Each structure stands twice: as C-alpha cells, then as structure tokens.
Amino acid sequence: MSCQPAPDTCFAILDNLPLGAFVLRRDFSVLCWNTLMEDWTGIQRLEIIGRSVADFYPHLAESRYADRIRPLFDGGPSVVFSSQLHHRFIPTSFPNGRERTQHTTVTPLHAGDEIHALVSIQDVTDLTRLAKNARELHAQALREIEERRKAEAQLKLAASVFASTSEGIFVTDANGLILSVNPAFEQITGYSAAEAVGNTPRILKSGKHDQAFYAHIWNSILKEGVWQGEIWDRRKNGEIYPQDMTISAIRDENGFIRKFAAIFSDITERKKIEEQLRYLSMRDGLTALFNRRTFDEELENEWRRAVRSPVPLSLIILDIDYFKFFNDTYGHQDGDRCLRAVANVVGTSVRRTGDLTARYGGEEFVVLLPMTAAADAAGIAEKIRNNVMSLDIEHExxxxxxxxxxxxxxxxxxxxxxxxxxxxxxMADYALYTAKSEGRNRVVSRHED
Structure with missing residues (x-):
C-alpha cells in the first residue's frame, strides 16, 4: 500500500477502511487522520495533521509503545501489541468525547523512499461490554450452581451428623413438642423416637432443679437465642445423670421463633474424672489426708466463720519424734509405712463434721477443731498421742x-x-516447740487467757 504526500489520496484510502486509522511520520507527527478517528475522538483532521500524536493521543508516546513503533521506520516488522492496547481515551476538550476500548495494530507503510507507520484501531467497546456482561452472567451462573452444590452438601452433611453424632439431638416446635430425635438421643435417654416425638422435654426432668433454674434457661434463649450449660436429666430407667447441653432458638426470615434445637452429651464419666482430680488435688498422695494447701484454705474459711459468731477455734500440730533417725535406721519404705499408720490414727481420732486433718509436711500433721475449747482439744491430742504409742512401731x-x-x-x-x-x-507451733523442749512424747496446750 502506498500513501504519497498528497493528503487527498491518503484520506481517500483511509476513509474507506472499517477501522480507525492514521499515519505517523518518524517524528510521530500525524500525516493522515481518517473520518472514523474524527467520529471517535472528536478531533478534526485539520487540527491534528502536522502535529504530534502525543498532543492528542498521549499513550502512543509512552516508552512501552513508542519503543516498539520506532523500529518500523527503519524497515522493522509490524507491531501487534501483546496487550492489544486496551486504552480508555477520554478527550476532555470535546463535548462528544466518550470512553472507547480499542485494539491497536501498527504496520509499516512505504511512501516512496520513506517509511511511515500506519496505526489501525479496531473499536471493541460494544464487544468488550458484551463479553464482560457474558462473563459476569457466566460467573453468576457458576456461583449459583456452586451455592446450590454447597447447600446440598451441607444438607447431606447435616443429615449425616444428625444420624451419626455421639451427641444427643432433639428438635421441638415453638410450643416445645418434640418433632425429631437422633439415634444418640435414644441411646442416651433410653426413650425411642416413637416415645419421644409428640412429648415435651419434661419427660427428661430429673427433679434436681427448681423453677428459677428453668426460668433462667428460657430467659437466655428468648433474649440471646441460645443457652449453654450443665443440667441434670433422668433416663427412662430413672437414672439421673449430668449433661452438657446447648439449646438454640431457630427463627424464620421474619425473626419469629419456629423451632428449638437441643444438643447434649452425657458427661457422667467426665464428672467422675473431675471428682477424682479434685480429690487428688486436695489430698496428700502418701497418707490420703488433706494436703497443706487444702488445710490452709479451710483454716481461712473456718476463721471467717468463727469471726461472725465468736466461738473458740483449736489447732493441733503433732510431729513424729526423731523421725529422721527412724528413716536412717529402717529405710524409707518403713518410713512411709510409719507415716501412713500415724496418719490413720490422726484421721480416725476426730469424727465431727467440720474437723479437718492433714499432713502438713514431712512427719508433721495438723488437726483443725472448730468450736472446740482448749480442754477438749487437749483431750483429743492426748488420745492421738496414746493411740500412736499403741501402734507399737519399733523405734530403736x-x-x-x-x-x-x-x-x-x-x-x-x-x-x-x-x-x-x-x-x-x-500459738500451736510454740506449744509444739515447748513439748519437744520438755522431753517430747507429750501434749502441751496454750490458749488465750
């Protein structure tokens, strides 16, 4: 194709193209500008011819494009931008300016001894918009399909969990009538689905909770939508057992409660373990008497109670005489047996509710005697001393x-x-010190005057 300097020839050729087109000289000045470019940009050819395209179409002067166009003027090949030059051109100087999305190709154009650059532009604004809409519709359809797939999967999962979970589940209507139960409910409570459905959860009431307890549960559900806690229920066979339960309100799209769902687990074994751990945390591992920490806590509690209603509080502290020598002579195994025997004497010497015995450390034992006068406490101490001697444990x-x-x-x-x-x-410790100073194997009592 040839475009001579005569503008009319150039325009005639370019105006018949179904593309926007213009011709650039080596210095990027515009040689030709077709009518479609005028329509798109609002820039008349008389305004732009002879001027740099950068004044009107600045993106073509950017290095990422210009550096690829310049080789054409020296015989280089055509340039098809890999990005296809998605350019949004907004001429602010013209009232008919509008956004265009364009694909651009640049080819060499020989004009005698000179080589110009023919820039052809395909307007794909409408195609791009249609493609974008199609992509969006396709993406939306895929999302809806995926959401349905997820919903179906969730329903299947929920059904599977309902049937296979080890936790009991039951669902009631808004009036509290049981609508459905799962197999774990039947196993835990002993009630079959046929026996439970149509009844209310009152068939499970243990009788261990008062009305205030249940009122608190329903107040939490109605206000917050959920209640979680421990509750005692009754199995069909009459056995009362502890549960960890969560009750949730199920509302419709208008916010009205339509159903209630409860999920619970039998925590009988957990309670047993907790009780065992609590017992172990309070007891001395060797003698099974209370340990020092528990004794100190109970001493504080008894002291506060005695302050509110002033009554005497007595404390016995006893120590095995020359126990280190015993261990050195007979060994630690016999030493442990001795400690357990003495601990048994101490523990069986007091029987009243509130009396507390403990191993305080090493071979030292303590006895707390609430509401006990000095003479009575001294009598108990003397009984302990005599009973220990009666064990007749050799101590050479x-x-x-x-x-x-x-x-x-x-x-x-x-x-x-x-x-x-x-x-x-x-006071008790000083009395013990005195007993040791006066020859041991004796009881010394001290009290307020």
Whole structure:
C-alpha cells in the first residue's frame, strides 16, 4: 500500500477502511487522520495533521509503545501489541468525547523512499461490554450452581451428623413438642423416637432443679437465642445423670421463633474424672489426708466463720519424734509405712463434721477443731498421742521410747478481726516447740487467757 504526500489520496484510502486509522511520520507527527478517528475522538483532521500524536493521543508516546513503533521506520516488522492496547481515551476538550476500548495494530507503510507507520484501531467497546456482561452472567451462573452444590452438601452433611453424632439431638416446635430425635438421643435417654416425638422435654426432668433454674434457661434463649450449660436429666430407667447441653432458638426470615434445637452429651464419666482430680488435688498422695494447701484454705474459711459468731477455734500440730533417725535406721519404705499408720490414727481420732486433718509436711500433721475449747482439744491430742504409742512401731534409734511417739502442741483462740489465722498457728507451733523442749512424747496446750 502506498500513501504519497498528497493528503487527498491518503484520506481517500483511509476513509474507506472499517477501522480507525492514521499515519505517523518518524517524528510521530500525524500525516493522515481518517473520518472514523474524527467520529471517535472528536478531533478534526485539520487540527491534528502536522502535529504530534502525543498532543492528542498521549499513550502512543509512552516508552512501552513508542519503543516498539520506532523500529518500523527503519524497515522493522509490524507491531501487534501483546496487550492489544486496551486504552480508555477520554478527550476532555470535546463535548462528544466518550470512553472507547480499542485494539491497536501498527504496520509499516512505504511512501516512496520513506517509511511511515500506519496505526489501525479496531473499536471493541460494544464487544468488550458484551463479553464482560457474558462473563459476569457466566460467573453468576457458576456461583449459583456452586451455592446450590454447597447447600446440598451441607444438607447431606447435616443429615449425616444428625444420624451419626455421639451427641444427643432433639428438635421441638415453638410450643416445645418434640418433632425429631437422633439415634444418640435414644441411646442416651433410653426413650425411642416413637416415645419421644409428640412429648415435651419434661419427660427428661430429673427433679434436681427448681423453677428459677428453668426460668433462667428460657430467659437466655428468648433474649440471646441460645443457652449453654450443665443440667441434670433422668433416663427412662430413672437414672439421673449430668449433661452438657446447648439449646438454640431457630427463627424464620421474619425473626419469629419456629423451632428449638437441643444438643447434649452425657458427661457422667467426665464428672467422675473431675471428682477424682479434685480429690487428688486436695489430698496428700502418701497418707490420703488433706494436703497443706487444702488445710490452709479451710483454716481461712473456718476463721471467717468463727469471726461472725465468736466461738473458740483449736489447732493441733503433732510431729513424729526423731523421725529422721527412724528413716536412717529402717529405710524409707518403713518410713512411709510409719507415716501412713500415724496418719490413720490422726484421721480416725476426730469424727465431727467440720474437723479437718492433714499432713502438713514431712512427719508433721495438723488437726483443725472448730468450736472446740482448749480442754477438749487437749483431750483429743492426748488420745492421738496414746493411740500412736499403741501402734507399737519399733523405734530403736529414738531417744524417747523404744516405739514411735509423737510430740503435740495445741493452740486455742477465739477469732476476731484484730487477730488472724497466723496467730493461732504460731500459738500451736510454740506449744509444739515447748513439748519437744520438755522431753517430747507429750501434749502441751496454750490458749488465750
């Protein structure tokens, strides 16, 4: 194709093209500008011919495009931009300016001894818009298909969970009538689905909770939509057992409660384990008496109770005489047996509710006696001392007796806000120190005057 300097020839050729087209010289000045470019851009050919295209179409002067176009003027091949030049051209100087999406191809155009660049532009605005709409519709259809697939999968999963979970589940209507139960419900409660459906959850009531407890549950469900906690229920065979339960309100699209769903698990074994752990945390591992931490806590509690209604509080502290020598002579296994035997004497010497015995550390034991006067506490201490001797545990390395003996200190005080449990402990401990100083295997009692 040839385009001579005569503008009319150039225009005649380009105006018949179904594309926007213009011709550039080496310096990027415009040689020809067809009528379709005028329509698209609003730029008349008389305005742009002879001027740099960068003044009107600035993206073509950018290095990423210009550096690819320039080789054409030296005989280089045509350029098809890999990005297809998706360009949004908005001429702000013209009232008929509008956004266009265009694909551009640049080819060499020989004009005598000169080579120009023919820039042909295909307007794909409408095609792009249609393609975009088609893509969006396709994507929306795929999303809807995926959402339906997920919903179906969730329903299948929910049905599978309902049938196979180890937790009991039941669903009621808004009036509390059971609509459905799962197999775990039947296994845990002993009620079959036929027996439960149409009844209310009241068939499970244990009788261990009052009306205030149930009122709190329903208040939480109605206000917050859910209640979670522990509850005691009754199986069909009458057995009462603990449950961990969650009850949720199911609302319709208008916010009205239509159903209630409850999920629960039998926590009988967990409760047993918790009780065992609580027992172990409170007890001395060797003697099974209470440990030091538990004793200190109970001493604080008893002190506060005694302050509210002033009554005497007594504390016994006893220590096995020359126990280190016993261990050195007979070994630690016999030492442990001795500790357990003495602990049994201490534990069986008090029987009243509220009395507390503990291994306080090593060979030291303590007894807390609420509402006990000094004379009564001293009598209990003397009983312990005699019972330990009656064990007749050989102790050849003792400097007191041929059998195991104990020294005992007794303290008695009437608690008040001006005193503290530490005062009682110091009093009993000083009495124990005195018993040891006076020859051991004896009871020394101290109390307030």
């Amino acid at each position: 390395s003792s400097k007191v007796s041929s059998v195991v003996t104990v020294s005992i200190g007794v303290g008695t005080i009437v608690p008040s806000r001006e005193k503290s449990p530490a005062d009682l402990f110091r």
